[in-house]
Amino acid sequence: MGENVKVIVRCRPMNRKEIDNKSDSIVEIGDYVVSVVNPLARTAPRKSFTFDSVYNGLSKTETIYNDMCYSLVESTLEGYNGTIFAYGQTGCGKTHTMQGEGYSDTAENNGIIQRCFDHIFETISIATSVRFLALVSYLEIYNENIRDLLSANEPNSIRNHPLKDVPGVGVTVPTLTTQAVMNAIDCYNWLSVGNKNRITGATLMNEKSSRSHTIFTISLEQIQESAAAPTNLSSDQTIGGIRRGKLNLVDLAGSERQSKTGAFGDRLKEATKINLSLSALGNVISALVDGKTKHVPYRDSKLTRLLQDSLGGNTKTLMVACISPADSNYDETLSTLRYACRAKNISNVPTINEDPKDAQLRQYQEEILNLKRMLDESQQHESAVHYKFVEDNNKERELWLEEAKSQMRQQMIAEMRDLKETTGEAANPNTEHSEQAVPKEQEDFQLHARKRIDLIKHALIGGERVDDLQLRERHRMRKLEAKRHLSAIARALGRVESEDRDLLQGHYASIQQEINIKNERIKKCSQKIKMLEREVADLNSEFQLDREDYLDEIRYLGRHLKFYQLLIHKAQPILRKNGRNWNPEQILENSFWNDDLKTWKLPKDIENNLKLPPADLKLGFQKKKVFVNKELDTYLGAPDETDSTESKESTVGIFIIITDQPYNSVF
Incomplete structure (x- = not known):
């Protein structure tokens, strides 16, 4: 049975900079509804969006976890796959929601990730007749390169780990480090190790802005205690009874506009890659919601490939849309709400993972x-x-x-x-x-x-606190409370749909009531038409802003492309191959584009062909000394009389002596 992606919205409070700038709040939080007013047209009706749950700036992460995350994490302990990811503009609280302010004894400032650790190992500790194997991994997508944050050698040598699509398993990173954990403390330690290796940077909107997407994965394999240590099993019998749940905890980098973040240099390059991957994510969401589109562009980004199973696959998914209340962020807030509203209509088909072959x-x-x-x-x-x-x-x-x-x-x-x-x-x-x-x-x-x-x-862990009746009762009550909350949400959303159906079916007590109701419907339809017209205008404005951003990125990439083309053009005359000028077009014909790694694979013999020929000592030193500028005068001494042709030959000879290295080490 299909299950839609659950979407919640969290609006952060005003930060110090917005308060100093006297920014106005444009966001209103209601029951399951977020309303936004256009700061340039405050008399116009508000734009309203309905979600599974909404939280204002005073809400706590603990409330969000108990309401929406608890049931999803509980299902991973039953063998389902689960994904929780935060989405939104940079500086709107995604990392704070997912990771909080680090682990503390009071746990008040813990984020969703730390609370997942506590929840998982608390449930495992009171499990009866079941043994678990818990494994964790932590990866980072930085500039479309996958980095292993738990590898000791990764910070010194940034490696682009390849993706692999395994039938029956999905898209995986086979070279990723996997660590076995025994308790929540082990998870905290590995999370801390990974965060130290994660790349962050300062922008005008966030002093510790995430410059990459991260995915912390907890794999939970479980087996009945009687089968955990088999004794009388013949060699031709298969081992079964294994279930595996996987929980992906995703902290996305925020979408950025260069005019607001003031990014330049490496920060601008990072922002370009971040925006492209988030655009690919938005395209995937749009394609999944649009029933007419048969092709879903998962392969446009490493992020969408890794989230492929979470969007339209075998996973229970929760999206936390983080927004800012300030009027200066109206465009970004509205864009986030639109994407989140579309994501509600994505349907997944979660099933229990029984007897996985690679367990x-x-x-x-x-x-x-x-x-x-x-x-x-x-x-x-x-x-x-x-x-x-x-x-x-x-x-x-x-x-x-x-x-x-x-x-x-x-x-x-x-x-x-x-x-x-x-x-x-x-x-x-x-x-x-x-x-x-x-x-x-x-x-x-x-x-x-x-x-x-x-x-x-x-x-193998499990059952360490099975005799703790108080803990078991507290766990049971939290589980029931989470189920009741989800049922209340379903009833509230179902009530809205029921009211709409009653209006369409038209049950009237008299003609006058019918006239009044239809007049009211006409007014609502007129208001809706006006709202949709404004929506079209807003979308056109948003598309224009996106177009300008893409043009800026194209210009940025175009400048760099022209620079490298000029560099190759200038270097080509001194690069020889079998006595002829080295031809980049010929090398391009023999090269291979790796779509998974998004890199070119050059021919195997290309490195030898790109080496410069050995220096001719006679040409450089046994001929008459030739100089073409004052720098060479200083290097070799006083010049002799010579013609221009000999000058050029000698200059080339000297250049070869100084730079007798492979091409890629020089340029």
Whole structure:
């Protein structure tokens, strides 16, 4: 059964700068309705938008979480996929909503992400007969490059991690670091590590503006406790009963106008990429809502590809639209509300993820089975060694090595052999020492295997506070309260639709009542027509602003493109390939455009072809000294008489000597 994306709106309070500038508030918050007045036409009717829930500047993140997020996070513990993302203009409170002001003992300033940690591990701790494996990852999309925020080497070497579309799984980043966590504190620590690696910058609208989109993912795999450590499972049987829920917590960078943020240099380049990815997100939302459009442009951006399953896929999605109340941000606030209103009509089909093929728990189960099977075989072999090891030592050793094909036993045997070589002992199986080595290796392997099994079991969590009746009751009450709130929202929104249907069906007690009601409807329709006309005018104005922004970006990119073209044109005469001038067009024909990474792949031999030829020492130094300007005079001494042709040749020769490097290292 389909489920629409849930959309809520949060309006932040006025900040200090807006108060100092004496900005007026243009936003009015009602019951499930946000109204906005045009500061240039205050007498005109307000533009109203209806959402699943709305919150004013006095609202707390705790209220938002309990009302709208609690049920979604609870569903991920049942095996569903969930996504919570904040959307809106820069400086309107997205990061504050998602991450708050950091972790504190009181938890009052915690954002949605930290509250998700507490909620998830509280539920896991009171789970009965179920074991969980919790894994986290944290990525950043910066200038359309995917960075791993949990990797220790990532800050020093920015890497563009590739995306991969896996059938049955969706779009993933296979090279991303995944960390196992045992409790909420582990999640806080990894979130803190990632935030230190995240790129931020100051603009006129926000001193700590996010310059990238981030996605913190929690994967929760669960299995019944009886199946967590299988014992009697044959090799041809499949391991089942695994469910996996995944929660994506997305903090988007805000849309920006260069005239307001004062961005330039790197900040302007970042803003260009941010706006393009958010435009791609808006196009995806529009395409999903428009029933006539068959193609949904997910591939236009890394962000939309990663959110593909959250928008129109197998995920329960909550969108938090953050807006500013100031009249100076009227255009951005109205644009955010329009996008949010469209997103309400996106329909997802969430289903429980049963027995995923790539589940880590499945791999752990198989490893436990193999280790236990090998332990049993090792113990059986050890009892046989006591009776016939001396007379048939070589045969027993070969059989034992054939059975021990797993990586762990091979590693143990290699370590024992290295130890014997370092001590100078001969590895002869016919000696008395070798007769004792096999039981010693078996004993070490058994100890290592048991430790590995205990380590895997320790990674599974659940039921640590199952006897805490107070905690279980509090969790049950919060769950019921969240369900009641969602039911109240559904009834309120259904009541509005019911009233509209009654008016259309036309149930009247008398002709006079019919006339009055129809006159009232005519007035409402007239007002709606006028409102739509103003809406068209506003949209045209907004499109014009967007057009100007795109033109600015095109001019910016065009200037850089012309610069690189000029650089290539000037460098081309001194670059040689098989005695002929190096041809960029020919290289372009042999290059490949990687649509996933949005980069060019040059031919393999291009680097060798781009190297400059070796310097001709005779040309540079054995000829008469030639100079064409005062700088070369200073470098080589007094000039001699020569013609212009020789000057050019000598200049080229000197240039080659100084810059005998690959092309890409020079330019």
